Each structure stands twice: as C-alpha cells, then as structure tokens.
Amino acid sequence: xxxxxxxxxxxxxxxxxxxxxxxxxxxxxxxxxxxxxxxxxxxxxxxxxxxxxxxxxxxxxxxxxxxxxxxxxxxxxxxxxxxxxxxxxxxxxxxxxxxxxxxxxxxxxxxxxxxxxxxxxxxxxxxxxxxxxxxxxxxxxxxxxxxxxxxxxxxxxxxxxxxxxxxxxxxxxxxxxxx
Numbered sequence: 001x002x003x004x005x006x007x008x009x010x011x012x013x014x015x016x017x018x019x020x021x022x023x024x025x026x027x028x029x030x031x032x033x034x035x036x037x038x039x040x041x042x043x044x045x046x047x048x049x050x051x052x053x054x055x056x057x058x059x060x061x062x063x064x065x066x067x068x069x070x071x072x073x074x075x076x077x078x079x080x081x082x083x084x085x086x087x088x089x090x091x092x093x094x095x096x097x098x099x100x101x102x103x104x105x106x107x108x109x110x111x112x113x114x115x116x117x118x119x120x121x122x123x124x125x126x127x128x129x130x131x132x133x134x135x136x137x138x139x140x141x142x143x144x145x146x147x148x149x150x151x152x153x154x155x156x157x158x159x160x161x162x163x164x165x166x167x168x169x170x171x172x173x174x175x176x177x178x179x
Contacts, residue, residue, distance in 0.1 A: 004032040048078040065130040
C-alpha cells in the first residue's frame with residue numbers, strides 16, 4: 001500500500017506547477033509519515049489515514065477545491081491528534097454524523113469525556129479564491145520565466161487575499177466565523 005506522501009506528492013506538484021494554492025504548502029511530509037507509521041497500531045490514526053487517502057483519491061484535479069479543502073481539514077485533524085498523543089492525551093475519533101447530526105471529531109478516552117471539534121481556517125469562498133490565487137500564481141510564473149529569458153533572472157510578487165475583499169479586521173473575523 002503506498003504511503004500518504006507518495007500519493008500526495010504528484011498532487012501537490014501539479015498544484016504548484018500550475019500556480020500553487022494557499023493550503024498545499026502547509027502539508028508536511030513528517031506529519032503524513034507519522035500518520036502512516038502510527039496507523040499500524042492506532043485505530044484512530046487508521047481512520048485519519050484512510051480519510052486522507054480517500055480525499056486524495058477523490059480529488060478531481062486543480063479546480064476541485066472542495067475536495068482539497070476536505071483533505072486539508074482531515075490533515076489538521078491528524079495534526080491535532082498527533083499533538084494530543086505527544087502530550088499524552090488519549091483520544092478516540094468519533095465517526096462523522098450519521099443519524100446523530102453534527103458530531104465532534106474526537107473525545108477523551110478517560111472519564112469524564114471531553115469532546116474536541118477541530119476547526120481549520122481556510123480561505124473564504126474557496127472556489128473563487130483558490131481559482132484567483134492559482135491564476136495569479138500562474139501569471140507570476142509566466143512573467144518570471146519571461147524575465148529570466150530576457151535578463152538571466154526573473155522574479156515577481158503577488159498578494160493573496162485569503163479572506164476575500166475584507167476591508168478591515170472586523171470583516172475578516174466575520175468571514176472566518178461564517179466559514
């Protein structure tokens with residue numbers, strides 16, 4: 001069975017080759033490797049690993065921002081769980097929803113049970129925002145390559161607005177809260 005990073009690497013390379021996105025650069029190999037390594041003996045890490053693998057297999061390409069955002073959320077559930085293990089906090093995952101409605105992601109094994117819902121801050125309006133980030137990144141790449149052909153080096157910069165057109169911090173917080 002291929003390891004998570006082996007599956008992720010060609011996906012992130014295709015994203016970065018096109019113009020990258022806000023979240024892909026935050027996915028780290030050591031975390032994916034720790035999830036793979038722990039899944040041999042930890043049923044919660046098996047569930048996290050399987051969720052990550054399923055999202056990567058479901059991903060339909062550069063414009064499938066919804067699935068990538070779901071992968072990003074599952075990744076940070078794994079980060080949270082690994083951090084809890086490091087702090088010797090024993091958790092178990094809670095299967096999503098079903099007939100119970102909204103459920104937290106984890107609960108403590110020891111009593112009294114304490115529930116945890118992992119929230120991942122992603123961009124506002126992922127479809128439109130990621131498309132713009134990727135298009136701007138591709139334009140910057142093309143411009144840098146053109147400069148490099150003319151002068152021997154090329155460089156560009158572009159601004160990412162992960163919270164859309166927020167005019168101030170209050171609007172940023174409101175957009176994040178809506179997410």
